[in-house]
Amino acid sequence: MCLFQYDDDPEPEEPIPAGPFYVPVRPGTAEVVLRMFRTPLGDRTAVAFTRADLLATTLGPRQPWIRLSESALRALASPLGARLLTIDPTFTAPSVTPVPARPARVAVRAL
Secondary structure (H helix, E strand, O other): OOOOOOOOOOOOOOOOOOOOEEEEEEEOOOOEEEOEEEOOOOOEEEEEEOOHHHHHHHHOOOOOEEEEOHHHHHHHHHHHOOOEEEEOOOOOOOOOOOOOOOOOOOOOOOO
């Protein structure tokens, strides 16, 4: 908790504003779409990174991104049901891939 509150400073503990974030996106047909994530408890969250190398380390070097301010990101994510914003996550789980069904075992009896 910060001991000092300043009327003109929305983030008293931060020496300077964070500036635009690196936000992961998915290519669309004519534009890009925000890539949404889920928290470990299943809540939808928007994700942003303070540096491009952090995004590449977490999501891979081929992950497309755009630069957005926090207010613009929140405005875009809110209608999609994401009220949370996660900054610089360090861990992501791999995509869920369906496990192929095992063939049923058939008992064969000799006559």
